[in-house]
Amino acid sequence: MKLGIVGLPNVGKSTLFNSLTKAGAESANYPFCTIDPNIGIVPVPDERLQVLGKLYDSEKIVPAAIEFVDIAGLVKGASKGEGLGNQFLSNIREVDAIVHVVRCFEDSNIIHVDGSIDPLRDIETINLELIFSDMEILDRRIGKVGKGAARDKDMAKEADLLKRLKAHLEEGKLAIGYETEDDDEEAILKGYNLLTYKPVIYAANVKEDDLMDDGVNNSEVAKVREFAKNEGSEVFVICAQIEQEIAELDEDEKKMFLEDLGLSESGLEKLIRASYKLLGLISYLTAGPQETRAWTITKGTKAPGAAGKIHTDFERGFIRAEVVNYENLVECGSYNAAKDKGLVRSEGKEYIVQDGDVILFRFNV
Numbered sequence: 466m467k468l469g470i471v472g473l474p475n476v477g478k479s480t481l482f483n484s485l486t487k488a489g490a491e492s493a494n495y496p497f498c499t500i501d502p503n504i505g506i507v508p509v510p511d512e513r514l515q516v517l518g519k520l521y522d523s524e525k526i527v528p529a530a531i532e533f534v535d536i537a538g539l540v541k542g543a544s545k546g547e548g549l550g551n552q553f554l555s556n557i558r559e560v561d562a563i564v565h566v567v568r569c570f571e572d573s574n575i576i577h578v579d580g581s582i583d584p585l586r587d588i589e590t591i592n593l594e595l596i597f598s599d600m601e602i603l604d605r606r607i608g609k610v611g612k613g614a615a616r617d618k619d620m621a622k623e624a625d626l627l628k629r630l631k632a633h634l635e636e637g638k639l640a641i642g643y644e645t646e647d648d649d650e651e652a653i654l655k656g657y658n659l660l661t662y663k664p665v666i667y668a669a670n671v672k673e674d675d676l677m678d679d680g681v682n683n684s685e686v687a688k689v690r691e692f693a694k695n696e697g698s699e700v701f702v703i704c705a706q707i708e709q710e711i712a713e714l715d716e717d718e719k720k721m722f723l724e725d726l727g728l729s730e731s732g733l734e735k736l737i738r739a740s741y742k743l744l745g746l747i748s749y750l751t752a753g754p755q756e757t758r759a760w761t762i763t764k765g766t767k768a769p770g771a772a773g774k775i776h777t778d779f780e781r782g783f784i785r786a787e788v789v790n791y792e793n794l795v796e797c798g799s800y801n802a803a804k805d806k807g808l809v810r811s812e813g814k815e816y817i818v819q820d821g822d823v824i825l826f827r828f829n830v
């Protein structure tokens with residue numbers, strides 16, 4: 466499961482990526498400095514882990530993690546091979562969701578490929594390239610399915626969907642906003658792996674001054690918020706440059722720095738958590754003297770599947786899961802106290818694991 470950081474050249478993608486991963490990927494003030502996509506593993510901030518770790522006196526705390534990919538800047542005409550065009554588009558095709566960085570900061574020293582600050586124009590430029598690329602896929606499919614449609618009912622059905630979908634994209638709309646008529650159509654649409662079917666978060670990259678009030682006084686940010694609202698996407702205000710500086714600090718320094726800015730947590734942390742959610746991921750927790758750990762599962766995963774994240778034996782020999790909700794456990798102060806109060810449940814194979822479940826698996830191999 467990974468997210469791609471997408472946007473025009475020189476809008477702050479690598480700076481954001483660096484602060485996410487502290488990987489020190491090259492970031493510099495000239496377009497196209499990122500050529501190979503950089504991949505970074507990023508821990509997901511989760512304050513529950515510290516609390517549980519204390520409760521269990523755990524030696525180690527292991528957070529959940531997601532992958533981010535720093536993708537090179539897209540320009541107008543990318544879908545026709547402009548810039549480093551198609552190569553970048555194929556990098557985007559491999560990710561599960563998109564963080565779309567839009568430049569909302571003025572700085573005459575930092576070149577904007579289109580000459581001025583206009584995030585809505587920039588978003589449209591990127592989205593159109595993604596749409597063009599998707600249309601090529603649809604056209605190819607239309608060619609294939611069209612031939613069989615006269616003989617084959619399924620193909621006829623798909624041809625009909627393709628026609629409607631193409632008209633939707635031609636209006637400049639993203640595939641993710643397309644309302645399919647039934648689950649079959651949804652499944653077919655999913656199978657195309659379209660770029661514009663991937664969920665998106667917008668990261669409005671602002672100057673340091675705009676951080677304190679979350680970009681409220683930045684009119685460009687306001688436009689991005691309005692746009693995203695209509696699209697049903699979320700917006701996070703970040704200052705990539707400051708985030709990169711914060712990422713170099715240790716925990717205490719970081720806290721002080723954020724307090725000075727009047728913030729309780731960095732925009733980056735919010736963005737990471739939202740990205741995790743965007744991928745449809747949740748965490749269940751395990752705790753003990755050795756380690757307290759968050760395990761990543763997709764929403765809707767049943768207990769044996771969740772157990773399999775720890776070890777395949779846990780899944781194969783699954784007997785039951787002893788589950789207590791995180792809040793209940795913390796309120797009671799210990800596992801045994803929670804058990805005495807009847808808050809530890811014994812769940813079977815059909816149990817759908819919830820975010821924040823603290824679990825002990827019983828298995829036999």
Ligand SMILES: Nc1ncnc2c1ncn2[C@@H]1O[C@H](COP(=O)(O)OP(=O)(O)OP(=O)(O)O)[C@@H](O)[C@H]1O
Binds near residue numbers: 499536570670
């Ligand atoms: N919020 C910000 N305020 C001021 N300067 C910024 C901000 N975010 C990024 N920058 C600066 O903008 C320049 C371009 O950043 P970066 O290299 O991250 O862009 P990019 O989107 O990765 O570009 P490319 O597509 O060429 O790889 C850098 O000099 C960076 O320091």
Ligand SMILES: [Mg+2]
Binds near residue numbers: 479480492499536
């Ligand atoms: Mg870059």
